[in-house]
Amino acid sequence: MSIFAEVPQAPPVAVFKLTADFREDTYAQKVNLGVGAYRTDDCLPWVLPVVKKVEKMIVEDNSLNHEYLPILGLPELRSAASKVALGDDSPAIKDGRVGRREGHLNMGEILHLRRKLFVFFDSAYQGFASGSLDKDAWAIRYFVSEGFELLCAQSFSKNFGLYNERVGNLTVVAQDKDNLTRVLSQMEKIVRTTWSNPPSQGARIVAITLNNPNLFTEWKGNVKTMADRVLLMRDQLKAKLIALGTPGTWDHITQQIGMFSFTGLNPKQVHYMIKEKHVYLMASGRINMCGLTSKNIDYVAESIHETVSKVQ
Known part of the structure; x- marks a missing residue:
């Protein structure tokens, strides 16, 4: 018998399991709002331009080593x-x-x-x-x-x-x-x-x-680019939910700050969002605002509206 035979199977890490499930989903309109990383309006990872510039500087700097x-x-x-x-x-x-x-x-x-x-x-x-x-x-x-x-x-x-x-x-x-x-x-x-x-x-x-003053200024501009997109997505999601007449109040979407928003959806509603609408979010109802784009925000808003209207 293996000495590891009595080691219990640990549950998967929730956010990584969510991402794995999203990748296996073949639904065309699927949306991943769980990952804790910035995404462009094309829903792609973004390597900051200033980071690319500095990485090139590091590669070309012969004075650097791995001491x-x-x-x-x-x-x-x-x-x-x-x-x-x-x-x-x-x-x-x-x-x-x-x-x-x-x-x-x-x-x-x-x-x-x-x-x-x-x-x-x-x-x-x-x-x-x-x-x-x-x-x-x-x-x-x-x-x-x-x-x-x-x-x-x-x-x-x-x-x-x-x-x-x-x-x-x-x-x-x-x-x-x-x-x-x-x-x-x-x-x-x-x-x-x-x-x-x-x-x-x-x-x-x-x-x-x-x-580096010039790089620092460029970085602040990169950060503002990311922050402004998040703020825009907050404003648009709230406006669309209000326009749809979605039950409840949605002021918290714009009152909260940062990359994430706690939507207020309960576990049953989250389950419905994932299984029926293919919109992936954490069980707590937390969504990554960076996962919203100009291409999917209407679908997400409509999915939230349907979910809140049907599932209590």
């Missing part, structure tokens, strides 16, 4: 990513600490002392919400300005289209340099026992882009 990176990652990425999150003029970057207002009980102190909470931001879609990097980072920068110590996890998977590179950064805002140094020393220990050394390809793409 180990510093244990905390590519320095050029770490510093530039923190500036994207906190802003070039952040005191946390200029002074190496979070500035504190002497003699003033600030919001950070109230949160820490009374509620015993620690601030952690997950910045996975900066630029995707409004099309503006600065506007989307407002909350992070406000907390820093109010004297909070915090962690900010950044992902560049979505706003660079680097889904399989998994480029990220963890920004630590501490009260002073001494605290920061000790925190980073513990992070080095954690990194050493987990992945030991990070991959460089995606990190270099992001670092080169963020540190």
Whole structure:
């Protein structure tokens, strides 16, 4: 008997199972609203033009190699990513600490002392919400300005289209340099026992882009292109559902931000959408707005209308 005979079969990962089912579906009008990646209006993956440009630069740069990176990652990425999150003029970057207002009980102190909470931001879609990097980072920068110590996890998977590179950064805002140094020393220990050394390809793409003013400007334009299409699809889907007289209210479609929208469809309705209308979405009712196009949005709106009208 195999030593693996008692290993139970794990259920499939929902989003990947959904994509596999979509690929096997032969229906001509099928629509995939489950995948967490940007799509063009032709429903095709989009490699950002700035990414293509930087990849070519990397290939042609004979000074680059595949030596180990510093244990905390590519320095050029770490510093530039923190500036994207906190802003070039952040005191946390200029002074190496979070500035504190002497003699003033600030919001950070109230949160820490009374509620015993620690601030952690997950910045996975900066630029995707409004099309503006600065506007989307407002909350992070406000907390820093109010004297909070915090962690900010950044992902560049979505706003660079680097889904399989998994480029990220963890920004630590501490009260002073001494605290920061000790925190980073513990992070080095954690990194050493987990992945030991990070991959460089995606990190270099992001670092080169963020540190070059011209490339940075081009990237912001690429991000706005993606964000504007998402905002357009939100407006159009809501308008079409209202025009159809679809039961319920649909303001949440335009009130929500980012790549995804929680439609409010329940599991039974989701099942109907998939099995009867061949529109694939998560069981939670979440859809990827990037999966909508000028060619399929009418069909999707009509499918939602039929589903909500028939299935309770």
